[in-house]
Amino acid sequence: MALDKPYKDIPGTTIFDAEQSRLGFHLNQFCMSLMQAENRARFKADERAYLDQWPMSEEQKQAVLARDLNWCIRLGGNIYFLAKIGATDGKSFQQMAGSMTGMTEEEYRDMMISGGRSIEGNRRLGEDGSAQPHRQPQGKSNQKAGA
């Protein structure tokens, strides 16, 4: 019998459950290694060579090299682990979170100052809020003409 996973219908959201954790084990443990200054230096000196020391999938390595956090999360990454890459790059948590929306840093910051993203339309897939798949990526520069 399948386990109950009622969180699968929340738009723009990946819950880091035991299944995702299994998928992302080596990706996340690679991230943990960046807590040590010497490892950060080695990673920065040659990212590809450093990644090749970990038994990660090629796609996981590509997602890290691209700094595409949504892609990393699809492949089992967890944001608290991925934050170690951001720290290595000198990014704040707000910059990292914003990067997953398509908004510019300024647009995301302004959204937060004016009260954050609304829950309306963003509870379930099939609604029409800003986090729904048909509205990605967000941000003025990404809006299609006439859309």
Next chain:
Amino acid sequence: MATITASVYTSHVPAIGAALDLGKSGEPYWQKVFAGYEFSKQWLKDNTPDVIFLVYNDHANAFSLDLIPTFAIGCAPEFAIADEGWGPRPVPKVIGHPELAAHIAQSVIQDDFDLTVVNKMPVDHGLTVPLSLMCGQPSADNFAWPCPVIPFAVNVVQYPVPSGRRCFNLGRAIRKAVASFDAPLKVQVWGTGGMSHQLQGPRAGLINREWDTAFLDQLIADPATLAQKPHIDYVREAGSEGIELVMWLIARGAMSDAAPKVAHRFYHVPASNTAVGHLILENQA
């Protein structure tokens, strides 16, 4: 016997720690956050306990995916400050209370809560940001937190996390454990994390003020019913990281059954990606 005198609830946003450590606390953006803790700093000076039992979550710092304890109690004499990738926060190390921690572990495990006993772990912003908010920045000539702290880490990173009901009942077991400790200590229990926030995916930046306000109201007035709220409500309504709020139910469960005195209440959006909520509840004598 030891007594639980009060409970404190607060968000533990890492950017708050960074703002304090980098001298940005005077900026208008941060002033709006810190203004909500002016009362609290004075309150803690006037009501310094002998021990703080601090419920928080580790954010992939002490615990990687090697080990994922659901509930971990820090029983060591002291705890180092974690390097989360930016270098350790420049705050005092945390002094523990091994005697009370061991006593609580013994009592609570016998009450069917399977705690992991931890004798060595660094503590991250989840624990140090609440201390900074409540205590201010310790001065150079007395570089220490005002009292010993027992770190109590809850897994809210990898699902499934413990339910609100289990957290509330665990709080009750902690209350019973503290009451049977044979020394006249005043203990505060702090619950940290939340409120609504989501740090990942296209829904990042979610805030739900209405839900947060209702959560605060019910935490004060009817925590036993609030404890029945299923995980999916937290995740859907308060964001994937809003689930941290189950930790507040541990602190609330540790309070007496009689209605508490609301000493302080504060809510503000935003601190970085997060809605900041804060309460101080006192047990009525």
